[in-house]
Amino acid sequence: MGNKQTTFTDEQLEAFQDCTFFTRKEILRLHGRYRELAPHLVPLDYTNNPDIRVPLTLITSMPELKENPFRDRIVETFSEDGQGNLSFNDFVDMFSALCETSPRELKTIYAFKIYDFNRDNFICKVDLEKMLNKLTKGELTPEEVTLVCDKAVEEADLDGDSKLSFADFENMVSKAPDFLSSGST
Amino acid sequence: MRSSRSVAHSVSLKVDSCQMDSDYENLGGCEPGQVFLLQYSGGPAAGCPDTLELCEVREGTATSQHVRDETPGEEQISSLRRNHWSAATLKVLSAMPSRTAGKSSAAVISRRSRPQRHRTSPRDSSQPPRPIQDDFSEADVGEASTEGAAGNNFWFTGNKKEQLVSNLRGLSASEAMRKLRALPFCLADKMELRRLAFSDVATGSLISRNVPCYSFLSVYISRTWRHCLFSCHSVLGSLHLWQLSTKRLGGRFGTGVVSYFLFLRMLLRLNLLLLVTNGLFVVVPQAIHPPPLRDSHLDNFIGLNLLTGTGYLSQSVMFYGYYTNTTVTACQAALSTARSNGGSPDLPVRDNDRCQTVPYNIPAAYFYTTAIAFFITCIILVYSISKSFGRSFHVLKSNRNLAVKVFCTWDFKLSKKTSVRFQSEKISIQLKELLSEMISGDERKSCLQGLGHLVVNLLTWAVCLVGITLGATGVHFLSETTIRRGAVRETELLLLSAAVSGVNLLLPGLFNLCVWVEKHDSPSVYVYVSIFRNLLLKISIVGVLCFRWLGRVAVEPESRDLKCWESFVGQELYRLLLMDFIFTVLYTFLGEFLWRLFSKQVLKRNRKPVFDIARNVLELIYGQTLTWLGVLFSPPLPVVQIIKLLLLFYLKKSSLIANCQGPGQPWRASQMTTLFSTLLFFPSFVSAAVSIAYTLWTIKPSSGCGPFRTLTTMFHSGKLWAQELENAHPVLSWLSWVYNSLVENPVFLFLATGVFLRGRTKGSSSPNCKPSVNNSIWFPLIDE
Numbered sequence: 001m002g003n004k005q006t007t008f009t010d011e012q013l014e015a016f017q018d019c020t021f022f023t024r025k026e027i028l029r030l031h032g033r034y035r036e037l038a039p040h041l042v043p044l045d046y047t048n049n050p051d052i053r054v055p056l057t058l059i060t061s062m063p064e065l066k067e068n069p070f071r072d073r074i075v076e077t078f079s080e081d082g083q084g085n086l087s088f089n090d091f092v093d094m095f096s097a098l099c100e101t102s103p104r105e106l107k108t109i110y111a112f113k114i115y116d117f118n119r120d121n122f123i124c125k126v127d128l129e130k131m132l133n134k135l136t137k138g139e140l141t142p143e144e145v146t147l148v149c150d151k152a153v154e155e156a157d158l159d160g161d162s163k164l165s166f167a168d169f170e171n172m173v174s175k176a177p178d179f180l181s182s183g184s185t
Numbered sequence: 186m187r188s189s190r191s192v193a194h195s196v197s198l199k200v201d202s203c204q205m206d207s208d209y210e211n212l213g214g215c216e217p218g219q220v221f222l223l224q225y226s227g228g229p230a231a232g233c234p235d236t237l238e239l240c241e242v243r244e245g246t247a248t249s250q251h252v253r254d255e256t257p258g259e260e261q262i263s264s265l266r267r268n269h270w271s272a273a274t275l276k277v278l279s280a281m282p283s284r285t286a287g288k289s290s291a292a293v294i295s296r297r298s299r300p301q302r303h304r305t306s307p308r309d310s311s312q313p314p315r316p317i318q319d320d321f322s323e324a325d326v327g328e329a330s331t332e333g334a335a336g337n338n339f340w341f342t343g344n345k346k347e348q349l350v351s352n353l354r355g356l357s358a359s360e361a362m363r364k365l366r367a368l369p370f371c372l373a374d375k376m377e378l379r380r381l382a383f384s385d386v387a388t389g390s391l392i393s394r395n396v397p398c399y400s401f402l403s404v405y406i407s408r409t410w411r412h413c414l415f416s417c418h419s420v421l422g423s424l425h426l427w428q429l430s431t432k433r434l435g436g437r438f439g440t441g442v443v444s445y446f447l448f449l450r451m452l453l454r455l456n457l458l459l460l461v462t463n464g465l466f467v468v469v470p471q472a473i474h475p476p477p478l479r480d481s482h483l484d485n486f487i488g489l490n491l492l493t494g495t496g497y498l499s500q501s502v503m504f505y506g507y508y509t510n511t512t513v514t515a516c517q518a519a520l521s522t523a524r525s526n527g528g529s530p531d532l533p534v535r536d537n538d539r540c541q542t543v544p545y546n547i548p549a550a551y552f553y554t555t556a557i558a559f560f561i562t563c564i565i566l567v568y569s570i571s572k573s574f575g576r577s578f579h580v581l582k583s584n585r586n587l588a589v590k591v592f593c594t595w596d597f598k599l600s601k602k603t604s605v606r607f608q609s610e611k612i613s614i615q616l617k618e619l620l621s622e623m624i625s626g627d628e629r630k631s632c633l634q635g636l637g638h639l640v641v642n643l644l645t646w647a648v649c650l651v652g653i654t655l656g657a658t659g660v661h662f663l664s665e666t667t668i669r670r671g672a673v674r675e676t677e678l679l680l681l682s683a684a685v686s687g688v689n690l691l692l693p694g695l696f697n698l699c700v701w702v703e704k705h706d707s708p709s710v711y712v713y714v715s716i717f718r719n720l721l722l723k724i725s726i727v728g729v730l731c732f733r734w735l736g737r738v739a740v741e742p743e744s745r746d747l748k749c750w751e752s753f754v755g756q757e758l759y760r761l762l763l764m765d766f767i768f769t770v771l772y773t774f775l776g777e778f779l780w781r782l783f784s785k786q787v788l789k790r791n792r793k794p795v796f797d798i799a800r801n802v803l804e805l806i807y808g809q810t811l812t813w814l815g816v817l818f819s820p821p822l823p824v825v826q827i828i829k830l831l832l833l834f835y836l837k838k839s840s841l842i843a844n845c846q847g848p849g850q851p852w853r854a855s856q857m858t859t860l861f862s863t864l865l866f867f868p869s870f871v872s873a874a875v876s877i878a879y880t881l882w883t884i885k886p887s888s889g890c891g892p893f894r895t896l897t898t899m900f901h902s903g904k905l906w907a908q909e910l911e912n913a914h915p916v917l918s919w920l921s922w923v924y925n926s927l928v929e930n931p932v933f934l935f936l937a938t939g940v941f942l943r944g945r946t947k948g949s950s951s952p953n954c955k956p957s958v959n960n961s962i963w964f965p966l967i968d969e
Binding site for chain 2: 016147
């Protein structure tokens with residue numbers, strides 16, 4: 001390729017390639033994006049794996065995430081400290097897990113993590129309500145929200161503990177039919 | 186150059202309207218916002234929703250079977266800590282509850298086999314491990330797991346790491362890479378795994394080791410192909426008419442309103458088809474050879490003619506009377522002989538002997554074009570009904586969609602603020618619709634209330650039926666009066682059409698009032714009742730009109746001094762369509778815009794009028810029925826309908842956005858689409874087809890004008906032409922035999938059609954929803 005870059009060693013890039021769904025160039029681009037978020041913080045030279053973390057607020061200012069209602073949860077899920085401060089590895093991991101080529105199972109796992117607001121490994125009604133409020137941005141009345149949450153849990157809960165474990169979640173998601181366009185010819 | 190990836194990759198968290206990909210070479214060219222649109226493939230065109238499936242399929246080992254676990258692991262989290270796994274990994278792992286750990290490393294989730302549909306089937310006995318995937322076994326989810334359902338069984342333990350490593354070693358490079366990437370661990374841990382598993386085996390990336398040289402070419406080709414595809418995609422997208430508008434409307438007002446606009450679009454396409462066939466085969470040949478006889482005092486064009494269709498227009502290509510019963514010929518030789526001579530192509534060929542005439546029999550063309558156009562339309566309609574019926578059948582079957590709607594509808598690709606807002610609104614509306622359906626069955630009523638309800642219903646029905654009868658009788662009376670009176674002034678011709686449109690405008694208002702009084706429980710009952718009443722009205726009006734034309738005018742044309750009754754009928758239909766449109770515009774302006782102003786300023790209410798879907802849809806169907814009826818008498822009539830539909834779309838859209846609110850009780854459109862298509866087919870198309878068939882088969886065409894002037898019925902033209910053809914080319918006698926058996930025994934035709942459609946219906950109503958959820962959690966197809 002002949003691209004002389006000094007950000008990563010070749011071994012590092014190969015490791016990235018093998019462990020994520022990205023190529024070398026994409027990794028370098030990602031590094032560029034990561035650096036853009038906090039240029040004074042993130043060094044250009046990553047050959048010795050510096051332990052730098054970009055805070056949550058900067059990550060969620062990225063255009064891809066800015067308007068996403070779940071941006072905080074997404075970033076928190078992939079952060080090592082749980083507070084949303086991402087190292088470069090976490091950053092790459094996040095985009096790799098969310099890319100289109102990442103397998104459904106992986107996305108299911110992370111979706112479950114993201115929707116689990118209180119991190120108790122279950123999606124309980126409180127989590128669902130928070131999620132629904134973020135999703136609908138206050139369009140539904142509180143009674144409707146409660147009703148939807150009750151019914152959703154009722155539908156998806158298989159083991160009867162009135163909260164969704166990962167098994168319930170995965171089962172429910174796997175049943176999702178094609179969301180068919182209504183009437184489009 | 187390392188274009189050595191043999192798998193398709195794409196990263197996208199992107200602006201939803203941007204569909205471009207960037208080349209491997211010009212990555213720098215993208216603006217920062219699009220840096221994640223990197224998409225190239227090493228394989229066949231991997232379009233977005235299928236990317237994942239293609240990945241799996243091409244890797245060959247994709248359809249991994251469920252490998253049942255044999256021994257559950259029950260080790261504790263402390264052993265995890267021993268190995269210094271990072272906190273993130275621990276968190277993720279700890280969220281893998283109630284799965285029986287595999288005999289080795291159940292942390293890895295292998296792909297489920299695609300054809301597997303029975304998610305809740307009891308666990309099978311474990312299959313013999315297969316050499317490639319066995320080591321990464323997977324606990325099956327969604328089944329009644331017998332090993333503890335609590336969420337805190339940790340299924341990944343310390344010494345599993347060694348097992349993971351050894352398993353990775355045992356795989357081929359591409360498989361190992363795939364597994365490694367799919368691990369739900371943090372990146373650092375994956376890198377460590379990789380280091381442990383592969384450090385002693387080979388250096389360098391796993392990927393570069395096993396890609397043969399010859400795949401470079403295929404990679405290059407497929408990349409170029411994808412480029413072309415994406416650049417065409419944006420062009421094709423813009424051709425898909427009104428897609429963006431309908432999506433916006435759906436986001437704001439709900440799927441019910443959108444179904445109206447989609448229905449309008451379907452009608453537009455049907456009319457385009459009619460126009461193209463009629464134009465090509467009937468209008469253009471005749472227009473090239475205009476008829477000789479013209480009534481010269483009708484040559485002045487005045488504005489009113491556009492409205493009434495008489496005068497200048499009556500002799501134009503617009504109406505039946507223009508068409509002759511001749512066989513026109515086209516001289517085909519001019520160009521070909523010039524070319525063969527090698528001389529200049531502008532040498533005029535005056536040698537008539539060399540003129541190869543292509544005879545074109547206008548009456549036969551007229552007849553066959555009409556018949557075939559109707560036949561094709563019939564097929565299209567039935568096909569679309571079967572398709573939408575299949576869909577709504579699906580939706581009806583799985584009424585446990587609330588959870589799925591909550592979890593799976595968010596489109597994570599959206600990053601524009603307005604799109605996000607629309608998507609939120611849309612999801613809210615859909616949830617409300619689902620909720621309203623679910624809770625509507627929960628209420629009970631007392632006996633007295635039920636009785637009162639019944640009485641009210643009977644009253645309103647009586648009122649509606651009386652209204653319909655009065656309307657129809659009025660139209661009939663007016664029609665009889667105009668028939669008896671003979672020649673009329675031009676403005677009086679408009680009276681009947683205006684009366685019909687007036688009735689069509691006012692009575693649905695009455696129906697709305699009745700529905701408001703009735704106060705039904707379920708919102709869909711409102712709609713069905715409304716639709717039914719509107720339908721009755723339209724049927725009676727069209728019935729009265731058909732009787733007028735086919736029962737009175739056609740049979741006794743002398744009573745009205747008509748030389749050409751078909752043109753007269755064509756003109757009436759033209760007037761009806763125009764008046765309908767004018768009245769719709771007036772209603773939209775007065776009924777919606779002014780009413781909103783009035784209620785805001787005078788009544789001081791902030792409620793906007795509701796968009797009445799039932800009424801609007803039935804008006805569309807009514808207009809289309811008139812068009813179908815009129816195609817025989819006025820071949821270019823679909824032009825009028827097309828223009829009307831185009832204008833109507835924009836009119837209704839702006840009126841909707843400015844003046845109306847969505848339906849107060851949201852109701853679901855999936856069944857409505859089927860209903861609309863069915864209504865379009867069954868009362869509307871079938872009645873038009875039956876009337877046309879009756880005209881073609883039974884009624885005597887007028888002897889002074891038109892392409893069928895010397896025949897006893899219009900149908901004879903087809904027969905005569907077939908006869909001529911047989912005489913000229915005896916070889917084609919088998920064709921006439923086919924024609925005779927098809928047409929004279931229409932049963933045969935219907936049988937064939939029935940068989941074809943049965944096959945279609947079967948295919949579409951079977952549950953063919955592939956479990957292609959693949960990206961739908963993160964990148965779902967937006968529910969349109």
